[in-house]
Every structure is written in structure tokens, then in C-alpha cells.
Amino acid sequence: MNTTPKRRNAEQTKARILLAAQKAFAEVGYARAGIRDIAEAADISSPMLLRYFGSKAGLFEAALTDAVSLAGVMEGDRKEIGKRLVALFNDPQQEITPPAIIALSAGDPDARGITARVTEEHVIGPFARWLGGPGAEARATEIFMLATSFVIYSRQLPIITNNPAREMEISAWLAQSIQAIVDESGSA
Amino acid sequence: MNTTPKRRNAEQTKARILLAAQKAFAEVGYARAGIRDIAEAADISSPMLLRYFGSKAGLFEAALTDAVSLAGVMEGDRKEIGKRLVALFNDPQQEITPPAIIALSAGDPDARGITARVTEEHVIGPFARWLGGPGAEARATEIFMLATSFVIYSRQLPIITNNPAREMEISAWLAQSIQAIVDESGSA
DNA sequence: GACATAAGTTATCAGGTGATAACTTATGTC
DNA sequence: GACATAAGTTATCACCTGATAACTTATGTC
Structure with a gap:
């Protein structure tokens, strides 16, 4: 010994x-x-x-x-951020993405408050400032709503996992939806 | 006694x-x-x-x-189903909506499998058949991804709850996004 | 009205939870 | 090299968890 x-x-x-x-x-x-x-x-x-x-x-x-760092995702071509975010959240090697932890702790009474505060301060807030324009906070929230649920459905519920074609289709839709929210900065 | x-x-x-x-x-x-x-x-x-x-x-x-019954939501004007779904999921009196239970159980290892199976059989499957057209299943999944994340953010995380204006804004966006997915039946 | 059955109870088990107290030992400093 | 300190340990507490065994009692039926 x-x-x-x-x-x-x-x-x-x-x-x-x-x-x-x-x-x-x-x-x-x-x-x-x-x-x-x-x-x-x-x-x-x-x-x-x-x-x-x-x-x-x-x-x-x-x-x-x-864990919630958006590490460099806000740098680079603004026209491609939808794809970058989806790539970040869907990287099979990086299992500890912000949406993953948010998704799996939002339900717990003890974790809720912490998740809300940290998310607002470190994810939604900074991202909203990067977005800019009117309704920036609401738009940032929408984007992370999408991302969070994507994690639930693609990683936790085998609904998508069992069907790679469906996953591809939904990933593409997600990237495009996020990009649309980013791009609408002029209106409203 | x-x-x-x-x-x-x-x-x-x-x-x-x-x-x-x-x-x-x-x-x-x-x-x-x-x-x-x-x-x-x-x-x-x-x-x-x-x-x-x-x-x-x-x-x-x-x-x-x-709990996961979509009770009558698939009847009525197809052009208004986005609003009907949001109303169902956001009814303050009905706290037991399908997305709420999905959102709060998807994280648990014991509950995951059950949630996936029941959701597919009773929610996404029937809704996809109602939707019809190509990519119906993927589109149905997208819709319930949106709804699920809405529940997480609006009910569990005070990000939205603390800000009624933001909630209104996001509700409207959600209804419109769902409607867009429903309406795209012709393409792709 | 006896009686089988099903609806309900209390008491308890084995195991896991977060947290704490008390103890040991490696490590850098004078 | 002694020694204070911080890094680490084991043992344990009080409590909660899902589940089970054994017991009681209401209820409909012949």
C-alpha cells in the first residue's frame, strides 16, 4: 500500500x-x-x-x-452566427454547453433561481448587447429558448437522436431561425 | 374522533x-x-x-x-392554430400543459425514456399526421421544441416572468413562429 | 347477516442525500 | 528541522426516498 x-x-x-x-x-x-x-x-x-x-x-x-461562456461565438461574420451557435450547442465533443445545463436544471426548485440569474447575467445580457437594436433582450431570450429546447429534444429525448435525417433537418431549421432573429434588427 | x-x-x-x-x-x-x-x-x-x-x-x-392531450386544439381554423397552441400552453389556469411536464422531466434519467415515448406517441405523432405533407414529423418536433422552451423560460425562469412586456412580445413571436411552420406545408 | 373482496391504513426497511465534526498529513517558510 | 497552515481524509448525523409487509375496515353479494 x-x-x-x-x-x-x-x-x-x-x-x-x-x-x-x-x-x-x-x-x-x-x-x-x-x-x-x-x-x-x-x-x-x-x-x-x-x-x-x-x-x-x-x-x-x-x-x-x-460553463456558460459563449467563447468567441460573438466574433466573426454576423451573417453566420446562427450556424456558429448551432455548431457550438450541437458539438458532440462538448457536452457541457450552456443550454444543456439550463435545460436540465430549470425544473428544479433549488436550481431555478441560480440558473435564471447566471443565464441573464452571463448569456442573455451580453448577447443582447451584442445584438443591439430595439427588443434586443427579447430577441436574445428567444434565441436561447430555441437553443435550450433543441438540447432537450436532441440530446435527452431520443425523438431526434433515433432519426439522423430528422436531426439534420431540425438543425438547419434552428440555425436559420436564429439567424432570422439576429437579422431582424432593423424593424419593430 | x-x-x-x-x-x-x-x-x-x-x-x-x-x-x-x-x-x-x-x-x-x-x-x-x-x-x-x-x-x-x-x-x-x-x-x-x-x-x-x-x-x-x-x-x-x-x-x-x-396530461398530454391536445384536446380539440387540432379542430377549428387552421390559420389560427398558432394562437390556439400558445393559449393552451400559456393558460395560467391550466398549469399541467404537455410542454410543462416534458420540460421538467426530460432531464431525469428515469423519466427521459418515458417522456420520449409518450410524447412521440401522443403528441408529436398525432400532430404530425394532422400537419401532413413532407417533413411533417420534423415540423411537428420543431413546434413542440418551441412550446417546451417557452414553458421553461416563461414559467420557471423569472427572466420573462419579471417582465410582462417581454412576455407579451415573446408570446406573439411564438404564435407567429408556430403558424409559419404549420403554413409551410407546400414547400421543401 | 355472514363473508369474500377490495380499499384503505400504519409500521418499517434498506439505501441514498447533503452536510458536519474530528482527525491526519503534505507542503512551504523561518 | 520545527511548525503553522492548508489540503485531504474517515466517520457520522439527521433526514428523506421509493418500496413492502402486515394489518384493518368498508362495501356489495348470496
Whole structure:
């Protein structure tokens, strides 16, 4: 049993916890993501996790805040942002997209308020400012409504997953719908 | 303590349980809706509830199946179905709309499969047949994606709730978007 | 009116939950 | 090299979860 003892590094540990938490919340939702399971996935004990983040709700807020970055998607050709957003949300390698966590935590009474606040501050707010023009906030909300439900239907409910043709069709529709909302900046 | 004993009526009891279950699932999601709480709301003991529905998953399936009726919404003027759907989903008195339960249970591993099956069979399938034309299933899915996300944002996240003007704006957009999907039957 | 049946109850089980207290040990500093 | 501190652990608490066993009692039928 003389295994070399574990290296101690608080920053790395916190990062591992956040990553494990994001995966868990995005896969099984807030209520079903257990603190012990997350801790185990991060190779740490659950009391340690709680010392870093205070409570399960605290961990969720930290994980969500860390995950909701729209990282560079608002840079580049404005005419192509619909496609960029869909690509971001539908990247099979990146399972922890903002809409995924929003979708799976919006239902939980404990997580709702946190999700609402973080989403407004870090996603809808910035995106609305980027959009600009009249009704920017409402239009930003519409876009993330679409994206969130897309995640529910394409990732959680096998309705689409079972039918790749349907998924393609709906992805295209989504990108086009988002683009239309972005482009309508002149009117209303 | 000589209160008149409780009338025994299995059918009425089952109906009360279903109603209480629908409310609970729609309000706090599958995971957080406790069998005891539902039983109490239905004025019955939890073992009785389990005898009628077998398990929590069984209860969920029954409650969902009973709730997802599109009751008459597919009758009437085809040009107004967008408004009828939004009215159905946004009726403050009817809190147990299909999208509400879908939205709040899609995240849970235990509820996912049930939600997918029941939704496909009782909502998307029939609606797609009503829609008709090419890509009917994909278009029906798009419509319920829209409706589901609307519920998440308008009922669960205070982003919209706190801002009635924004809610009006988004309701109108939703009705119009649904109508557009319905009307495109000729093309593609 | 006895009786079988179904509707209902209470008591309880085994396991999982978030959280806390108390303890150990690695690590950088003087 | 002693030592304070922070990083980590194990053991445990109080509570809630779905589910089951065993018991009671209302109700319709012959």
C-alpha cells in the first residue's frame, strides 16, 4: 500500500471538481447529480468539495458560471452566427454547453433561481448587447429558448437522436431561425 | 374522533392521484416530486398510490399520458392554430400543459425514456399526421421544441416572468413562429 | 347477516442525500 | 528541522426516498 501520496494542489482540484460537476449536471440534471458521485469523478472526497464550494447550490452556481461562456461565438461574420451557435450547442465533443445545463436544471426548485440569474447575467445580457437594436433582450431570450429546447429534444429525448435525417433537418431549421432573429434588427 | 369514515371509490381516488401527480411533476420536476407529497395532496396513503400505479415511474407514465392531450386544439381554423397552441400552453389556469411536464422531466434519467415515448406517441405523432405533407414529423418536433422552451423560460425562469412586456412580445413571436411552420406545408 | 373482496391504513426497511465534526498529513517558510 | 497552515481524509448525523409487509375496515353479494 505504499503508493506515492497524492499531490496537493487546490487550484487543480477545484478545476477538476468544476469539470466533473458540469458533466454530471448536464447528464442527469441538478437533482440527480449527487455530491458524492461528483466528488468521486473529481478524485476527491465530498467534504473537500463542500469546503471549496460551500454547498451543492454553491457548486452548481460556480459550475454553471464557469460553463456558460459563449467563447468567441460573438466574433466573426454576423451573417453566420446562427450556424456558429448551432455548431457550438450541437458539438458532440462538448457536452457541457450552456443550454444543456439550463435545460436540465430549470425544473428544479433549488436550481431555478441560480440558473435564471447566471443565464441573464452571463448569456442573455451580453448577447443582447451584442445584438443591439430595439427588443434586443427579447430577441436574445428567444434565441436561447430555441437553443435550450433543441438540447432537450436532441440530446435527452431520443425523438431526434433515433432519426439522423430528422436531426439534420431540425438543425438547419434552428440555425436559420436564429439567424432570422439576429437579422431582424432593423424593424419593430 | 368519530368522524364519518372515508367513502371508498377507486376510480375517483385514481383520478385525484393523477391530478396531484401532474401538478407536482409540472411544478418541481420528476426527481423532486415525492410520492408521499403527491399522496398527501390526493388525500391518500403512499402505499395505496403505489398499489394503483406500481411505481413512481408507472405513476409518471400514467400522469403524463393523461396530461398530454391536445384536446380539440387540432379542430377549428387552421390559420389560427398558432394562437390556439400558445393559449393552451400559456393558460395560467391550466398549469399541467404537455410542454410543462416534458420540460421538467426530460432531464431525469428515469423519466427521459418515458417522456420520449409518450410524447412521440401522443403528441408529436398525432400532430404530425394532422400537419401532413413532407417533413411533417420534423415540423411537428420543431413546434413542440418551441412550446417546451417557452414553458421553461416563461414559467420557471423569472427572466420573462419579471417582465410582462417581454412576455407579451415573446408570446406573439411564438404564435407567429408556430403558424409559419404549420403554413409551410407546400414547400421543401 | 355472514363473508369474500377490495380499499384503505400504519409500521418499517434498506439505501441514498447533503452536510458536519474530528482527525491526519503534505507542503512551504523561518 | 520545527511548525503553522492548508489540503485531504474517515466517520457520522439527521433526514428523506421509493418500496413492502402486515394489518384493518368498508362495501356489495348470496
